[in-house]
Structures are given as C-alpha cells and as structure tokens.
Amino acid sequence: MSIVLTRIDSRLVHGQVLEAWVPYVNADCIVVANDEVAGASFQRMVMQAAVPSSIKLIIGTLEETANILSSADLLKKRVLLLFTCSKDALKACELGVSYAKLNLGNMHSSAGKDRYTCTIALDQHDIETLQQIEDQGVTVVSQCVPADWEQSWRKLIRSGGR
Numbered sequence: 301m302s303i304v305l306t307r308i309d310s311r312l313v314h315g316q317v318l319e320a321w322v323p324y325v326n327a328d329c330i331v332v333a334n335d336e337v338a339g340a341s342f343q344r345m346v347m348q349a350a351v352p353s354s355i356k357l358i359i360g361t362l363e364e365t366a367n368i369l370s371s372a373d374l375l376k377k378r379v380l381l382l383f384t385c386s387k388d389a390l391k392a393c394e395l396g397v398s399y400a401k402l403n404l405g406n407m408h409s410s411a412g413k414d415r416y417t418c419t420i421a422l423d424q425h426d427i428e429t430l431q432q433i434e435d436q437g438v439t440v441v442s443q444c445v446p447a448d449w450e451q452s453w454r455k456l457i458r459s460g461g462r
Contacts, residue, residue, distance in 0.1 A: 329358065333381065400438065
C-alpha cells in the first residue's frame with residue numbers, strides 16, 4: 301500500500317477531492333478516518349454514493365483505520381487518506397499510521413479560530429497539534445488544490461490570522 305496523499309479536509313469526500321486530488325495523485329482508494337463519521341450511517345451513505353465504483357472507499361474509526369492501513373488488505377492500492385481535523389491526524393500518527401506529508405486543505409472557521417487563508421482557520425490547539433505532528437517527522441503543508449503552490453503551514457502562521 302502506498303499513501304499518496306494525506307489531507308485534512310473538514311468536508312471529507314466532496315467534488316474537490318474527487319475531481320482534483322484523486323486524479324492528480326492517481327488514487328484508487330479513499331480512506332476516511334474519523335470516529336464520528338464511522339458511526340454516522342447517513343453521512344457514510346452520502347459519501348459512498350459520491351465515490352465512483354472504480355475507487356475503493358473505506359470509512360472507519362481512527363483505530364480501525366490504523367489496523368486497515370497496517371494490514372495486507374490495501375497492499376496494491378494508492379490511498380488518499382482523509383481526516384477532518386488536526387486532532388485526528390495526530391491520533392492516527394500515535395496509532396502507528398505512517399505518512400510523510402500532511403496536506404492542509406479545508407479547515408473551516410468556527411468560534412475561536414483565526415482565518416489564515418480562505419480555506420484554513422486554526423486555533424491555538426490546531427497550531428500545537430500541527431507542531432506535534434511535525435515533531436514526528438511529518439512535513440505539514442497548505443495546498444487547497446493541485447494547481448495551487450504548496451507552502452509550509454508555518455509560513456501561514458507567520459503571516460498572521462485575520
């Protein structure tokens with residue numbers, strides 16, 4: 301198995317992922333790792349309906365995802381791994397999921413978060429969590445779509461939120 305993209309995208313499976321990222325990284329498997337979504341049958345059904353039958357979709361808890369990614373089940377797959385938030389990306393690392401780069405795609409604004417780009421809003425907890433992920437040897441970058449320039453998340457932080 302090869303993880304070809306690891307991305308935080310609060311929208312998970314949607315047009316941007318399916319139409320831009322899947323073809324760009326030539327993924328044939330999407331793994332959604334989130335405890336809440338794994339138990340939400342309607343949300344699972346919507347995602348399953350959106351994904352073409354040629355692409356394998358796996359939706360699991362963080363623990364299930366760690367087990368699946370360490371098994372032989374996806375041995376010949378090119379996996380696009382999706383998280384909804386920085387907390388889940390860190391937890392997956394702690395559970396043994398190994399990825400070299402984390403793409404910050406869509407981290408939507410909510411109370412207490414500062415907006416750093418049109419698609420990325422972070423609070424202090426996110427910043428500390430991303431630092432912990434980086435401390436584990438993962439390169440953390442911001443890139444909304446493949447046509448955008450990839451940049452270090454630290455550059456966003458230095459520019460200040462609004």
